[in-house]
Amino acid sequence: MVITLEDIKKNNDIRTLIRWANKCMEAIGYxxxxxxxxxxxxxxxxxxxxxxxxxxxLAELAAIAGWMHDIGNCINxxxxxxxxxxxxxxxxxxxxxxxxxxxxxxxxxxxxEEEHGNSVSEVSAxxxxxxxxxxxxxxxxxxxxxxxxxxxxxxxxIKHSKIVVDKEAKAIxxxxxxxxxxxxxxxxxxxxxxxxxxxxxxxxxxxxxxxVANGLMLNNIYxxxxxxxxxxxxxxxx
Numbered sequence: 001m002v003i004t005l006e007d008i009k010k011n012n013d014i015r016t017l018i019r020w021a022n023k024c025m026e027a028i029g030y031x032x033x034x035x036x037x038x039x040x041x042x043x044x045x046x047x048x049x050x051x052x053x054x055x056x057x058l059a060e061l062a063a064i065a066g067w068m069h070d071i072g073n074c075i076n077x078x079x080x081x082x083x084x085x086x087x088x089x090x091x092x093x094x095x096x097x098x099x100x101x102x103x104x105x106x107x108x109x110x111x112x113e114e115e116h117g118n119s120v121s122e123v124s125a126x127x128x129x130x131x132x133x134x135x136x137x138x139x140x141x142x143x144x145x146x147x148x149x150x151x152x153x154x155x156x157x158i159k160h161s162k163i164v165v166d167k168e169a170k171a172i173x174x175x176x177x178x179x180x181x182x183x184x185x186x187x188x189x190x191x192x193x194x195x196x197x198x199x200x201x202x203x204x205x206x207x208x209x210x211x212v213a214n215g216l217m218l219n220n221i222y223x224x225x226x227x228x229x230x231x232x233x234x235x236x237x238x
Contacts, residue, residue: 001096005042005063013091014068021073021080028077031139031155033070042066044130044163045123048172051165052205054122061101062123065108066130072109081117085110114197119204128201129163129209132194133174135187136161150182150190157182165207172202176213184213195219 008014022034031037046063050056072084085106092102108124111117112131119125137156146152160177174195178184188195195211199219202209211218 001098003064003092003095003097003101005060005067007095008064008067011091011095014071017071017074017087018068021071023074025073025077026141026144029149030077031151032141033073036138037134038067038070040134041069041127041130044133045126048126048129048163048165048205049122052167052207058104058122061104062108062126062130065105065123065127068105069109069112069127069131079113081110081113114193117197119201122205125201125204129172129198132191132198133161133163135176135191147181150186154182154186154190158187170207171210172205172207173210173212174198176211178214184216184218187213188218 018034018038022032022037025031025033042063043066045066046059049059049062068088069084070080071087072080072082075083075087088109089102089106092105093099104121104123107120108127111120111124112127114132117128119128135155136158139155140152144152145156157178157180158176159179160175162175164173164175165171166173176187178187195209195218199209209219
């Protein structure tokens, strides 16, 4: 039986799990983990595979995995990827999804945390990039902005963010506009491990992962160095 993203969105058990996961994250002071985040990750994961010319059904499986990837937070933040995969498995079985597709989705969900996750399939890699790239001011909960919280501060500072897939160049670009509410340094302070995981995920898909913040590429860049000028600068610094 072919289970679509719309079937998943209409499932009352899944809707309740997403709502409770978001409620638990709010209680412990985390940014949005509800339908807004789920929708972003679902769409971007699907688009990454679609623009790289993977099969349409694989792109839809990425969308399904993205929609459900954080439901494990309804039990505990720790190991929520593994918990979520275990919660999803019986639900998808009851819905009649093919076992092969269930395995693709649950392995992606179970591997999306940077603490112990890895890219184990195309869907898994796309999910990782989509999840780790969702940094934006709309993730800060309305009326809950805390300028002393680095996560709130960094997310609120990001006015625009976008994943761009350049199939010809075999590059996945993460574009960010960060204002004075935070800084690129603070962004890297909390997102470094996520960006490294995204680099590995893009490599799994045969692409580079380029992080561009305020027009500055933060990785995968080669600069020509004027040796004489470098010596002068080094002398002045010393």
